[in-house]
Amino acid sequence: MKAVPFFEHGSLDVLQYCEFPDPAADKDIVVDVEYCGVNHLDIWTRMGIPGKKILLPHICGCDIVGTLKGQRVMVYPGISCDRCQYCNSGHENLCNEFAIIGGMSDWNGGYAEKVAVPARNVIKIPKALKSESAATLAVSYLVAWNMLKANGAGRSKTILVYGAASGVGMATIQLAMALGAKVITTVSSGKHEFAKKLGADRVIDKTSQNIVEEVKRISPTGVDIVVDHVGAATWPTSIAVLRQGGRMAVCGMTSGNEAKVPVRVFYSKQILMTGALLGTRGELQELIRFVVRKKIRPVIDSIFPLKDAKEAHKKMEANLHKGKILLSCR
Numbered sequence: 001m002k003a004v005p006f007f008e009h010g011s012l013d014v015l016q017y018c019e020f021p022d023p024a025a026d027k028d029i030v031v032d033v034e035y036c037g038v039n040h041l042d043i044w045t046r047m048g049i050p051g052k053k054i055l056l057p058h059i060c061g062c063d064i065v066g067t068l069k070g071q072r073v074m075v076y077p078g079i080s081c082d083r084c085q086y087c088n089s090g091h092e093n094l095c096n097e098f099a100i101i102g103g104m105s106d107w108n109g110g111y112a113e114k115v116a117v118p119a120r121n122v123i124k125i126p127k128a129l130k131s132e133s134a135a136t137l138a139v140s141y142l143v144a145w146n147m148l149k150a151n152g153a154g155r156s157k158t159i160l161v162y163g164a165a166s167g168v169g170m171a172t173i174q175l176a177m178a179l180g181a182k183v184i185t186t187v188s189s190g191k192h193e194f195a196k197k198l199g200a201d202r203v204i205d206k207t208s209q210n211i212v213e214e215v216k217r218i219s220p221t222g223v224d225i226v227v228d229h230v231g232a233a234t235w236p237t238s239i240a241v242l243r244q245g246g247r248m249a250v251c252g253m254t255s256g257n258e259a260k261v262p263v264r265v266f267y268s269k270q271i272l273m274t275g276a277l278l279g280t281r282g283e284l285q286e287l288i289r290f291v292v293r294k295k296i297r298p299v300i301d302s303i304f305p306l307k308d309a310k311e312a313h314k315k316m317e318a319n320l321h322k323g324k325i326l327l328s329c330r
């Protein structure tokens with residue numbers, strides 16, 4: 001099959017479009033891949049994370065949509081032991097063995113014509129959901145759904161999310177608006193109209209406006225929830241804009257893994273912080289039903305052929321995308 005593995009960690013040049021052995025089914029099943037979403041996790045996996053080793057060569061890609069015996073399917077990207085208390089209670093993302101297909105794990109992902117996954121990870125796609133849209137849901141939208149539900153997003157709630165044009169940013173805006181919340185978001189220059197089209201109530205240009213000052217002007221007592229997928233660079237801002245008893249939902253570290261926390265402000269505001277690692281298979285199925293019912297349409301920035309995976313990574317690294325980047329794997 002054609003695939004885009006890397007044989008060593010590094011820059012864009014380590015990605016190679018080549019012939020690669022077909023996946024062996026063994027106890028798993030093989031899905032013919034149609035689309036695979038591109039995520040920041042793919043870049044981190046390609047670059048390598050200090051202290052984390054995976055089998056090489058490795059194929060990235062965890063937002064996988066394809067066909068199985070003629071049926072359109074998507075892949076829940078979480079791998080777990082399927083026998084512990086968490087797995088048995090439907091909380092598999094708390095399993096000590098939890099890993100992500102195509103991520104920093106020994107499971108190859110969807111930058112290929114075929115992928116082998118456990119049967120329990122395969123979910124049928126409803127007729128009302130386009131394959132391209134389905135290829136955006138299993139990572140960015142699932143983690144956004146997890147954070148919003150865990151922190152009580154809904155009517156009367158005000159939410160700040162960074163980076164409207166990013167996968168998590170776009171997902172949070174669309175899902176939070178559909179839940180009835182008010183959404184404030186940030187953008188870099190040139191992406192203001194994109195954020196407004198998504199439905200954000202207020203948009204802050206981080207290149208020309210002070211985020212803390214603008215949020216306090218919009219919501220003087222602070223926001224109820226901050227969705228922070230940026231990491232070290234935004235944690236002080238997130239804590240500063242939260243109201244008393246506000247909630248900070250964290251799922252990413254694109255700006256760095258080691259953050260400074262203003263401890264006095266954190267405890268005096270009685271802030272609650274929650275972390276989110278994807279979500280469960282049940283939550284993904286719940287999300288799919290919600291997206292279909294609310295007629296949510298994820299924005300596709302661009303679709304690259306599989307052979308141009310390097311260009312897809314290059315665009316994401318340069319922050320030039322507005323919405324999701326997909327690979328077409330057929």
